Amino acid sequence: MAEKIILAYSGGLDTSVACKWLQEERGYDVHCLTIDLGNLSDLESAKKRGTEAGALSVDVIDAKEDFLNYFVFPAMQANALYQGQYPLATALGRPLIAKLLVDKARELNATSVAHGCTGKGNDQVRLDVAINTLAPDLNIVGTARENEMSRDAAIDYAKKHGISIKQTLESPYSTDENLWGRSVECGELEDPWEEPPSDVWLWTAEPEAAPDKPVIVEIGFKNGIPVSLDGEKMGTVELVQHLSNLGGQHGIGRVDMVEDRLVGIKSREVYEAPAATILITAHKSLEQLTLSRSQIRMKEQIAQEYADLIYNGLWYSGHHRDLAAYTQSSQRDVTGQVRVKLWKGVLTILGKQAEQSLYSKELATYGDDDQFDQKAAQGFIKLHGLSAQVQAHRQLLNNNDDPLYLASPEKTE
Secondary structure: OOOEEEEEOOOOHHHHHHHHHHHHHHOOEEEEEEEEOOOOOOHHHHHHHHHHOOOOEEEEEEOHHHHHHHHHHHHHHOOOOEOOOEOOHHHHHHHHHHHHHHHHHHHHOOOEEEEOOOOOOOHHHHHHHHHHHHOOOOEEEEHHHHHOOOHHHHHHHHHHOOOOOOOOOOOOOEEEEEOOEEEEEOHHHHOOOOOOOHHHOOOOOOHHHOOOOOEEEEEEEEOOEEEEEOOEEOOHHHHHHHHHHHHHHOOOOEEEEEEEOOOOOEEEEEEEOHHHHHHHHHHHHHHHHHOOHHHHHHHHHHHHHHHHHHHOOOOOOHHHHHHHHHHHHHOOOOOEEEEEEEEOOEEEEEEEEEOOOOOOHHHHOOOOOOOOOOOHHHHHHHHHOHHHHHHHHHHHOOOOOOHHHOOOOOOOO
């Protein structure tokens, strides 16, 4: 009797080829698991391709709520952007996919799980590390890195076995999408000098062609989580989908970057993330009102560490728990509203207010109702600069050096 294997199945080229390959080359009974993170607009077509590829079953799990509540929003509260740009949509989905693969393997008494991630990418690392952490007894088969098919060969393999696919040799993009964003790679994008072709952008309008009239949206947050739009409370999925559609119509959320992959290579990636761009920008703006300077500085450090951890596939780790503990604690007063304007690819913060705002107009104003004691500034300035003054006169300027060259190791003639 053949061993059972659970294949993480998206319905795309790589996993459709993987399904057939696991049967023909490894002799497995393949059960496909399709996990809906907001990326499945045509479930029936995905199921059809799984059946065409010989799967014994194709199960679908709606995981959109869990994806947002347990993965996306914690990362958003941390303001996590990999290398300052990528909102980590694909990376955030992998630890949830890994958990659900393990759950299905236990349910069906499978000995193995499989995915179609390329051996040159990050997703293989994210999935394998998460699965090994949650279920070290399960065997993992990475079909794409083991069969080593090129994209052209994979397209030919699918056609040979009667599997309907979207990719063609003329348009060989590899894509991934979920509620938080969409990623595109391969094809003409592999030359970072070339402008992305217009057919790459499916979620976002060309800024020049976006509506001439801007749209203004008020986003309500409670403890750092978005809960309402224009005063109307919404469920998490509905809210994110609405902002994604609205932002996309106005050309918001395009990212074109060369990023450093975990496996050691640089890769040109194109992302569309309207909702993520809007929410992270608005959230950071609200934190300006509710967090102290020290908290903001610490949050900036955590944002980078959090983004690296997610990108590098270490979601299920003690380090993550510790980062999340500080992040969650910092959000206790991040409750309020942020008003944003979307216009031709530009996102502008128009206003913000918070229940527990640290902003005091009475202290900040230069008007007659100013309550700031300006006479106290002189003593503060003296103490604030004291240590720098002592060091400068004893170590840095004691040879009558020109202060112009203080920041330069050598003088230039």
